Amino acid sequence: xKFTLPKLDYAYDALEPxxxxxxxxLHHGKHHQAYLDKFxxxxxxxxxxxxxxxxxxxxxxxxLEVSEDDRKVLKNHGGGFVNHAFFWKLMGPxxxxxxxxxxxxxxxxxxxxDFKTKFNSAAVGHFGSGWVWLVRxxxxxxxxxxxxxxxxxxxxxxxxxxCNDLWEHAYYLKYQNRRAEYIENWWNVLKLL
Ligand code: MN3
Numbered sequence: 001x002k003f004t005l006p007k008l009d010y011a012y013d014a015l016e017p018x019x020x021x022x023x024x025x026l027h028h029g030k031h032h033q034a035y036l037d038k039f040x041x042x043x044x045x046x047x048x049x050x051x052x053x054x055x056x057x058x059x060x061x062x063x064l065e066v067s068e069d070d071r072k073v074l075k076n077h078g079g080g081f082v083n084h085a086f087f088w089k090l091m092g093p094x095x096x097x098x099x100x101x102x103x104x105x106x107x108x109x110x111x112x113x114d115f116k117t118k119f120n121s122a123a124v125g126h127f128g129s130g131w132v133w134l135v136r137x138x139x140x141x142x143x144x145x146x147x148x149x150x151x152x153x154x155x156x157x158x159x160x161x162x163c164n165d166l167w168e169h170a171y172y173l174k175y176q177n178r179r180a181e182y183i184e185n186w187w188n189v190l191k192l193l
Pocket of ligand 1: 027031084165167169170
């Protein structure tokens with residue numbers, strides 16, 4: 001069981017001016033690759049783990065028969081691998097709005113604008129590194145929350161709908177300490193909404 005770095009569906013500069021090419025190049029080519037390499041190394045050490053999809057490892061993280069050290073690597077680097085692979089697919093230079101999702105968001109949060117305000121505030125308020133998530137919980141209801149580091153909603157039994165990366169490596173070259181500005185601009189490259 002060995003995973004490879006997924007190719008992007010767009011060029012590194014395709015998300016300009018909201019996300020700059022240099023950030024994309026480092027984020028995909030270096031950060032994502034580094035998560036992948038450590039993930040593959042721990043999988044190699046644990047041939048008893050037989051899953052076709054990396055997501056399944058995160059769903060079953062707490063019951064995997066591995067050492068606690070290896071479980072931590074799977075959580076951090078397996079999480080990093082899966083989260084980034086998911087994140088690249090959410091973004092693009094062209095909108096592909098999901099009208100069903102937009103309708104559900106209106107129903108749950110009042111309006112798309114109210115929803116974005118809540119999502120932004122969870123993102124800005126998150127302390128340290130992590131991700132902000134829109135998920136479906138165990139009752140299929142939409143929920144917004146942030147999680148630290150590379151923790152995945154899959155491990156909580158929730159289905160990710162979309163997410164934004166709050167690690168400084170995702171925005172620091174262009175936005176420096178202005179996380180709120182990055183989060184606001186990021187809606188321009190999210191395809192779904
Ligand atoms: Mn990242």
